Amino acid sequence: MSYLNNPQLSEVKLKVLNSALHLFVEKGYFNTSIPDLVKHSGVSTGSIYHGFKDKQSIAEELMAQLLWQIEGEQNAVLAPEKDAWQQYYDLCRWLLETAQNHPHVSQFALRAQHKEFMPELAPICSSKPFIRLREVLERGMQQGLIREMNPMIAAASAYGGVLRLIQLSLDQMLSQPPLEYLDEITETCWRSVAADTEK
């Protein structure tokens, strides 16, 4: 089952967007020509340009769809009654799951240099899903589970390790699939921001 499956979208648009996700990640946006998309998707040039204004708008619609789907999944993962540690753990599991089961999605959302082909798009780190990652840590500070500190530092430290691990995984630098490291990486990263429980 492919990741993109918004029933609002026509069959051809879905085909094109799925091919775009595949090819943009495998070859890069600029190395992917419209004829490449035609070949991979089975949709003709004319139909592509009937559905999309130009090549850039394919990337933009792809990004919008992915963000929409990511946001939905993230909301489903976040159970408000849990404490900050549990929320953090669940979010990290979801991040690693996505990297494992839909590596192209992670790669496009996290690694692509969007500025180069979507100049007016806001950077991914100011997107809703990234903001919610930070919010979990801020709740953790209010709960006393995380020590008081600069929220940006806390976010960089708590999620930086996990995101770095995902990048290493996408670069084939790990011997195991990413989820294998879930407990070890979350416990390790959490220590960096956790309040001292000793005293």
Place this chain on the structure above:
Amino acid sequence: MSYLNNPQLSEVKLKVLNSALHLFVEKGYFNTSIPDLVKHSGVSTGSIYHGFKDKQSIAEELMAQLLWQIEGEQNAVLAPEKDAWQQYYDLCRWLLETAQNHPHVSQFALRAQHKEFMPELAPICSSKPFIRLREVLERGMQQGLIREMNPMIAAASAYGGVLRLIQLSLDQMLSQPPLEYLDEITETCWRSVAADTEK
């Protein structure tokens, strides 16, 4: 003073490489044309192609020069007599310094999707400087300053936060220049891998 200044290189090659660094980061490799390089460097098309085989080899030589220079600086930073914490701290200061004083260098080395325009280049995380980052942590484990754990996890956690902070800085998401966060981010990230000194 520009970052690239290897006296082995001819004046024109240096001009071209410095312009390439600037333009590849500002506009991206694929959005930078040879005429763009001509305009920015003041070197003519003919001279560029006299010095370089093709556009790709400009990027390759740029990367090679940067890695060579980075490796030299890293060696100068690493004082072998210091303990692992001090080495880690010095390396992080050097990373943040580079991001602050030569953001284009950090951006090209850390963020560019090299695979897309230099297909046969090894990923940056398997380069010598990245390996040395990991070695410092392994020495830390031998010294008992870092708890025993998967070296990849340790590296992802200890450096992931710092690298993440650098990315946020390059994305203009921080209010202060990166070096301002040096102590806070290193102490925070180090906690994640530090051995328990209590017992």
Place this chain on the structure above:
DNA sequence: GTCTATATCTAGATAGAC
């Protein structure tokens, strides 16, 4: 709405004078 055929343009790369 979907297709094929094609127009147009710009990039990378070269030729050849100096």
Place this chain on the structure above:
DNA sequence: GTCTATCTAGATATAGAC
């Protein structure tokens, strides 16, 4: 070694039949 002028290929995008 450096320059200008130019070639050529392949990309995006369009036109127009069905």
